[in-house]
Amino acid sequence: MKKLLALLFMVGLYVALVVPLGDHLRERPLNVKLGYTPDARLLKLVAGGQQTILAESMTLKVIFYFGTVIEHWIQQEFVQPEYFNMFKTIEAAAILDPYNMDTYYFAQAAFTWELGRAKDVNRLLEHGMKYRDWDESLPFYAGFNSAYFLQDYDSAAKYMQKAAEVSGNSMYTNLAARFFYEAGDSRMGVAFLETMIRQAKNPQVKRLYEMRRDVLLAVQTLETGVADFAERFGKQPTELEQLVVRGLIAELPLDPYGGQFFLDDKGRVRTTSKFTEKLAVEPDKGE
Amino acid sequence: MTSDSNCAVESSGLIEITGLSKTYRSKKLALVEALKNLDLLIGKGEVFGFLGPNGAGKSTTIKILTGQIRQTAGSAQLAGQTVSDYRCRRDLGYLPENPVFYDYLTATEYLAFVGRAFGMSDSVIRQRAGEVLGLLDLQHAAKRPMRGFSKGMVQRLGLAQTLIHDPQVFIFDEPMSGLDPVGRALVKQLIKDLKRQGKTVFFSTHITADVEEICDRVGVIVQGQLRAVDKVSDIVIGDTDNYRLHVRHGDGSVIEEIVSRNMLKQKVVNAWADQGALEKVVPVGRNLEDYFLDIVNNVNK
Amino acid sequence: MNGFWVVLIAALRGFLRDRVLHALLGFALLLLVLAPVFSLFSMRQVQELSTTVALSAISLTLLVLAVMLGGFSVWRDVERRYTASVLGLPIPRSSYLLGKFAAVAVVLMSTSIFLGFVSLVSVHIAASFYPPDRSLDLMNFMAAIAACSLKYILLSAFALLFSSLSTSFFLPVFGSLAVYLAGGATQEVVEYVTGPSAQSLSNSLITTVKGLYYLLPNFAAFDLSFQAIYGIPLSVEGLLLTFGYFLVYTSLLLLLACYCLARREFP
Structure with missing residues (x-):
C-alpha cells in the first residue's frame, strides 16, 4: 500500500514536471532547435558508412526547422531564420550524400526567394548535377535562378540547354527563350511557381510556393492597374488606393505575408511586410 | 557474529518447511511439479543429508530456502523467519551448487565483500578471512584474482565464504562436487567440525557414502517428493x-x-x-x- | 543500506578492472586529443568545431558506457549465476539493483568529469591555433557536459530496468538503444504532429505520438550543446525543470526495476 502511494506520488510529480518541461522545450529558440552542424568533411570522416542516413536526417532537420519558420510567417509574425546554419547544414548534407534530391529541392525552395541566396543555391545545384546527371530538374532550377534572380541570361540558356539534353524534352529550350522575352517579369516567376506547386509533395513547401505565387499575382494585378492608370490619366498614381477609387481594380489585394502594398517613390509596387523587402517581387535590374 | 534468533528457535526447528510445493511451466508450456508438499523440520545442531537422484528437487528446495525462487504453495522458514525476507539469511552460510563468484576479485576481496554484507567490521573480516582461508587450504591463493582458480579452489572458496561470519545454519548444495579426494576429505572434516561446534548443516548430495559418514539424519527425495526421513544410525546399524x-x-x-x-x-x-x-x-x-x-x-x- | 554499499563497491571494482572499459576510455581520449586536429577542417569556427567534436566524443563514450554497463552488469550476474552467490547473502534485491545502478552512475559521472577536463584542454589548444572572437563560455560548457551525463544515467536506468525483466542481453542492449534513439526524437516529432502542418494526420496517430511523448524520456531537454558551442545564455528555469525531470523519471524507472527484479526467479 505504502509502495503504491509512493508510486502514485512519483507519477503525479512526473506529470507535474513533464508538462512545463514540454512547454519549455517548445519555446526553445529556433537556433537551438536547429543545432550546429560541423564541417561535412569531418562528418564524412566519422560517419562510418552511415553518410546517407546522416545526410537525410540533416536535410529533414532543416526542412522541419524551416517549417516552424514558415508557421510564424503564416501567422504574420516575422522571424529571421538561421540562414547560415540552415545553408551550412544543407551544404553538408549535399556533400555527404550528393544523390539526395530532397536536399537540392529544399535548397531551391527555401534559399532563393525570401533569402535571396540564388548564387549559393546554384553552386549547390552545380555540385548535384555532377552526380545526378540524369536529372533535368537541377539544371532547370539553376537556369531559372540565373535568369530570374541573377539576370545572367547566358548561364540560364546553358542550363536550360542542359536540361533539354538530359530530358530530351524541348520544353526547356522554349522556356529558355521565354526567359529572355520575359526577363525580369513577375509573370516568369508565376510560371515557375506554378510548375513547382504542381510538383510539390510536402504540404508546407507547397504552401510556401502558393504564398509566393499569390504575392506575385497580387503584384501583377497592381502593376497592370498602375499601367492602366498611367495610360488613362497620363500620370502615375501616387497611392494604390487611387486604383480602387477610379474603378481600375475592385479592391486592394492582401499580402499573404501580412504586409500592406504601397507605391514607392519610383512608382514601383512594394509591401510593408518586413521580410518581403527581400522578396524578389521585382528583381533588381541594372546590376 | 552471533545469532540473535537462537532463543526463538529452540522450540521448533532452525529450518522449518511445511507443505512446500513448486510448480513451473516448462518451455513446452507443460506444468512441471518440481516439488510436491515437502515437510521437513531440522533442529539445532543437526547435520542433515538431503539425498536424491539428479533432478529430484534438491536444488529447488535449496533455492526456495535461500530466496532465489518462490514456492507455489506452503511455507519455509529459516531461524523462525520466512525465507522471502532477506533478513532470514543473516545467520546463514550458503554454498550454491557449482558456485561462481565475481572472478575479478581476489579471494580476500571476495571474503571482505561477503563479510561486509553480513555487517562485519573490517578488522574482524581481516582476521576471520585469514582463518577460513587457512582452514580450507587457500592461503597461497589469497591475493590472486579468482579468474585463475581451479574448480576445486572455487569450491573451497565457496565453503570459506560460508564460514567467515560464523553463522548458526549452513546450507550446502552439492558441497563435494568438483573436489578431488583430498578436498572431499577436507569438506567431510569441516562438516564434522561444524557439528562439534553445534552448528546446523543442511546439505544436498547424490552420493550415499558422504551421508553415511557425516550425517545425523537423511531425507530421500525422488521426483519432487520426500520418500523417507531416517536417522542414519538406524538405517546402517538397525538393519544389521x-x-x-x-x-x-x-x-x-x-x-x-x-x-x-x-x-x-x-x-x-x-x-x-x-x-x-x-x-x-x-x-x-x-x-x-x-x-x-x-x-x-x-x-x- | 549496507547491501547497497557492498554491491556498489564490488561493482565499481569490476568496472575498474574491465579491459573493454579501458579500451573505450582510451579511444575517447584519442578522439579528444585529435579534436584540435579535426577542428582545423574549419576555417572560420575552429573553437566551435573543436567544442562540437569534444562534446560528441564525450556523448558517444557515455552512450556506449551507459548501454554496456547498464545493460550488462545485472544481465551478466544472472547469466553467469553470480546472483546465486550474491542474492544468497542477506542483501535485499532492491539494494542489489540500486547498488548496481549507483556504480554505473558513478562511472558515467566520473568519466564525464575526466573527459570534460581533457576536452577543456583540447578546446583551449584548438582555440590557440586560431583565436576566436569570443572565448569559450565555461559555465555553459560544464552545464552541457553535466546534462549529457544525466541523460546517459537516465538511459542506464532503462538498461537496468530491461535487464531486470529479460533473460537475454538483447532487450537491455537493443532496448536501451531504441529508447536512446526514440528519446532523442520525441520532442521534434511531437512538435511536428501537433503543428498546423500535420493537419492531414489522423487523430489516433497524433494521440499515439503524444502518448509516447509523455511515456518515453525526452532527451532534447538534456541537449545543451548548442548553448555550449555558441555561448547562448542558459535558462535557469529550464535547467531546474530538466534536473527535476531527471530525478523523477530515473526514480520511477528504478522503482519499476526493483519491482520487476523482486518478482524475478533465478532457477
Missing part, C-alpha cells in the same frame, strides 16, 4: 542381521564366513576352540546405498 567373520587357522589360511546374529556366539566359540585367530568381525547390514536404491526403485515401479 549378519556378520562377516575372518578366521585365520593354524595352517595360515584365512576363512571368511557369513553368520547370522543367532549363530554368532557359537561360531566365535568354535573358532577359539579350533585354535584359530579371529581376525575380524564385521557387521553386514543393508548399507545406505541399498536403502536409497530400494526407495528409488520402488518409486520407479
Whole structure:
C-alpha cells in the first residue's frame, strides 16, 4: 500500500514536471532547435558508412526547422531564420550524400526567394548535377535562378540547354527563350511557381510556393492597374488606393505575408511586410 | 557474529518447511511439479543429508530456502523467519551448487565483500578471512584474482565464504562436487567440525557414502517428493542381521564366513576352540546405498 | 543500506578492472586529443568545431558506457549465476539493483568529469591555433557536459530496468538503444504532429505520438550543446525543470526495476 502511494506520488510529480518541461522545450529558440552542424568533411570522416542516413536526417532537420519558420510567417509574425546554419547544414548534407534530391529541392525552395541566396543555391545545384546527371530538374532550377534572380541570361540558356539534353524534352529550350522575352517579369516567376506547386509533395513547401505565387499575382494585378492608370490619366498614381477609387481594380489585394502594398517613390509596387523587402517581387535590374 | 534468533528457535526447528510445493511451466508450456508438499523440520545442531537422484528437487528446495525462487504453495522458514525476507539469511552460510563468484576479485576481496554484507567490521573480516582461508587450504591463493582458480579452489572458496561470519545454519548444495579426494576429505572434516561446534548443516548430495559418514539424519527425495526421513544410525546399524567373520587357522589360511546374529556366539566359540585367530568381525547390514536404491526403485515401479 | 554499499563497491571494482572499459576510455581520449586536429577542417569556427567534436566524443563514450554497463552488469550476474552467490547473502534485491545502478552512475559521472577536463584542454589548444572572437563560455560548457551525463544515467536506468525483466542481453542492449534513439526524437516529432502542418494526420496517430511523448524520456531537454558551442545564455528555469525531470523519471524507472527484479526467479 505504502509502495503504491509512493508510486502514485512519483507519477503525479512526473506529470507535474513533464508538462512545463514540454512547454519549455517548445519555446526553445529556433537556433537551438536547429543545432550546429560541423564541417561535412569531418562528418564524412566519422560517419562510418552511415553518410546517407546522416545526410537525410540533416536535410529533414532543416526542412522541419524551416517549417516552424514558415508557421510564424503564416501567422504574420516575422522571424529571421538561421540562414547560415540552415545553408551550412544543407551544404553538408549535399556533400555527404550528393544523390539526395530532397536536399537540392529544399535548397531551391527555401534559399532563393525570401533569402535571396540564388548564387549559393546554384553552386549547390552545380555540385548535384555532377552526380545526378540524369536529372533535368537541377539544371532547370539553376537556369531559372540565373535568369530570374541573377539576370545572367547566358548561364540560364546553358542550363536550360542542359536540361533539354538530359530530358530530351524541348520544353526547356522554349522556356529558355521565354526567359529572355520575359526577363525580369513577375509573370516568369508565376510560371515557375506554378510548375513547382504542381510538383510539390510536402504540404508546407507547397504552401510556401502558393504564398509566393499569390504575392506575385497580387503584384501583377497592381502593376497592370498602375499601367492602366498611367495610360488613362497620363500620370502615375501616387497611392494604390487611387486604383480602387477610379474603378481600375475592385479592391486592394492582401499580402499573404501580412504586409500592406504601397507605391514607392519610383512608382514601383512594394509591401510593408518586413521580410518581403527581400522578396524578389521585382528583381533588381541594372546590376 | 552471533545469532540473535537462537532463543526463538529452540522450540521448533532452525529450518522449518511445511507443505512446500513448486510448480513451473516448462518451455513446452507443460506444468512441471518440481516439488510436491515437502515437510521437513531440522533442529539445532543437526547435520542433515538431503539425498536424491539428479533432478529430484534438491536444488529447488535449496533455492526456495535461500530466496532465489518462490514456492507455489506452503511455507519455509529459516531461524523462525520466512525465507522471502532477506533478513532470514543473516545467520546463514550458503554454498550454491557449482558456485561462481565475481572472478575479478581476489579471494580476500571476495571474503571482505561477503563479510561486509553480513555487517562485519573490517578488522574482524581481516582476521576471520585469514582463518577460513587457512582452514580450507587457500592461503597461497589469497591475493590472486579468482579468474585463475581451479574448480576445486572455487569450491573451497565457496565453503570459506560460508564460514567467515560464523553463522548458526549452513546450507550446502552439492558441497563435494568438483573436489578431488583430498578436498572431499577436507569438506567431510569441516562438516564434522561444524557439528562439534553445534552448528546446523543442511546439505544436498547424490552420493550415499558422504551421508553415511557425516550425517545425523537423511531425507530421500525422488521426483519432487520426500520418500523417507531416517536417522542414519538406524538405517546402517538397525538393519544389521549378519556378520562377516575372518578366521585365520593354524595352517595360515584365512576363512571368511557369513553368520547370522543367532549363530554368532557359537561360531566365535568354535573358532577359539579350533585354535584359530579371529581376525575380524564385521557387521553386514543393508548399507545406505541399498536403502536409497530400494526407495528409488520402488518409486520407479 | 549496507547491501547497497557492498554491491556498489564490488561493482565499481569490476568496472575498474574491465579491459573493454579501458579500451573505450582510451579511444575517447584519442578522439579528444585529435579534436584540435579535426577542428582545423574549419576555417572560420575552429573553437566551435573543436567544442562540437569534444562534446560528441564525450556523448558517444557515455552512450556506449551507459548501454554496456547498464545493460550488462545485472544481465551478466544472472547469466553467469553470480546472483546465486550474491542474492544468497542477506542483501535485499532492491539494494542489489540500486547498488548496481549507483556504480554505473558513478562511472558515467566520473568519466564525464575526466573527459570534460581533457576536452577543456583540447578546446583551449584548438582555440590557440586560431583565436576566436569570443572565448569559450565555461559555465555553459560544464552545464552541457553535466546534462549529457544525466541523460546517459537516465538511459542506464532503462538498461537496468530491461535487464531486470529479460533473460537475454538483447532487450537491455537493443532496448536501451531504441529508447536512446526514440528519446532523442520525441520532442521534434511531437512538435511536428501537433503543428498546423500535420493537419492531414489522423487523430489516433497524433494521440499515439503524444502518448509516447509523455511515456518515453525526452532527451532534447538534456541537449545543451548548442548553448555550449555558441555561448547562448542558459535558462535557469529550464535547467531546474530538466534536473527535476531527471530525478523523477530515473526514480520511477528504478522503482519499476526493483519491482520487476523482486518478482524475478533465478532457477
